Amino acid sequence: MNLTVLGSGSVVSSAERATSGYLIESGPNKLLLDLGFGCFKNLQKIENPLDISAICFSHFSHPDHVADLVGFLFHRKVAVLKKMSVSNQLNLFGPAGFGEFFSNLTKAFPSFVLLPFPIKVTEIGYDKLQIFNFVVKTKPVKHSDGSAIGFRIESEGKAIMYSGDSEYCDALVDLGKEADLMVLECSSTRQKTDGHLSPEECAQIASQSNAKSLMLSHLYPETENLDLKGIVSKKFSGKIIKANDLLKVEV
Ligand SMILES: [Zn+2]
Numbered sequence: 001m002n003l004t005v006l007g008s009g010s011v012v013s014s015a016e017r018a019t020s021g022y023l024i025e026s027g028p029n030k031l032l033l034d035l036g037f038g039c040f041k042n043l044q045k046i047e048n049p050l051d052i053s054a055i056c057f058s059h060f061s062h063p064d065h066v067a068d069l070v071g072f073l074f075h076r077k078v079a080v081l082k083k084m085s086v087s088n089q090l091n092l093f094g095p096a097g098f099g100e101f102f103s104n105l106t107k108a109f110p111s112f113v114l115l116p117f118p119i120k121v122t123e124i125g126y127d128k129l130q131i132f133n134f135v136v137k138t139k140p141v142k143h144s145d146g147s148a149i150g151f152r153i154e155s156e157g158k159a160i161m162y163s164g165d166s167e168y169c170d171a172l173v174d175l176g177k178e179a180d181l182m183v184l185e186c187s188s189t190r191q192k193t194d195g196h197l198s199p200e201e202c203a204q205i206a207s208q209s210n211a212k213s214l215m216l217s218h219l220y221p222e223t224e225n226l227d228l229k230g231i232v233s234k235k236f237s238g239k240i241i242k243a244n245d246l247l248k249v250e251v
Pocket residue numbers: 010011020062064065165218
C-alpha cells in the first residue's frame with residue numbers, strides 16, 4: 001500500500017502546497033482522501049483521474065478539503081461526452097450531512113455536477129466499510145463547523161491513518177493504533193487554535209498510538225521556517241516525515 005500527497009497545505013495555499021488531498025493505492029485499487037483546491041491539478045500529474053472511482057471526504061464545511069470535487073466531476077463529464085473510457089460508477093463518501101451538501105452543489109453548479117454517469121453518495125456511519133480491497137474505519141473527530149471524521153485505511157496487512165482536520169481527541173489515538181503511517185494535520189503552529197493540532201500534540205498522539213511513522217501535513221506558510229521535526233522528535237521516537245506535494249510513501 002502507498003500514499004501520495006496531493007496537497008500538503010492548509011486553506012492558505014501557496015505556490016508550493018495545494019490544500020488537502022491524498023491518493024492511497026493498493027495494487028490496482030485507488031482511493032482518494034479529500035480533494036481540496038489545487039489537488040486535482042496535482043492528481044493529473046501522476047494519475048489518470050478517469051481511473052478513480054472512490055473519494056472519501058473528511059469534512060465538507062471547509063473548501064480546502066472539497067473544492068476540487070467540481071473540477072473533478074466536470075473533467076469526467078467531458079470524458080464521457082468524448083466517449084473515453086471511464087470507470088462505471090463514481091462513489092463519494094462523507095460524514096453526516098454530506099448528501100445534503102452534494103445536493104446543494106448540484107443546485108449551485110447544475111451543468112458541472114449533474115452528469116451523464118452514475119454517482120453514488122454515501123454518508124459514512126461511524127463504523128467500517130469495504131471499498132475495493134480497503135477496509136475503511138472512521139470515527140468522529142473534533143473540528144469546527146459541522147461534522148468531521150478521521151480515517152484508518154487497512155489493506156495488505158498495513159494501516160494508514162488520516163486525521164482530516166481535528167484537535168486532540170481519543171478518536172485520533174484509536175484510529176492510529178500501531179499504524180504503519182499516521183498522517184496528522186499540523187496547523188496550530190503559531191498559537192493554539194481550536195479544532196487543530198500543534199506539533200507537540202501530533203507527537204503525543206503518534207506516541208500514544210505507537211505509530212511507526214508520522215507525517216506532518218496541512219501546513220500553513222509560516223511553518224516553512226519552523227523545525228517541525230525537531231519539535232516532534234522530543235516526544236515521538238518513530239520516523240517523522242514533513243509532507244510535501246507529490247511525496248509518495250510506501251508502507
Ligand atoms: Zn483544512
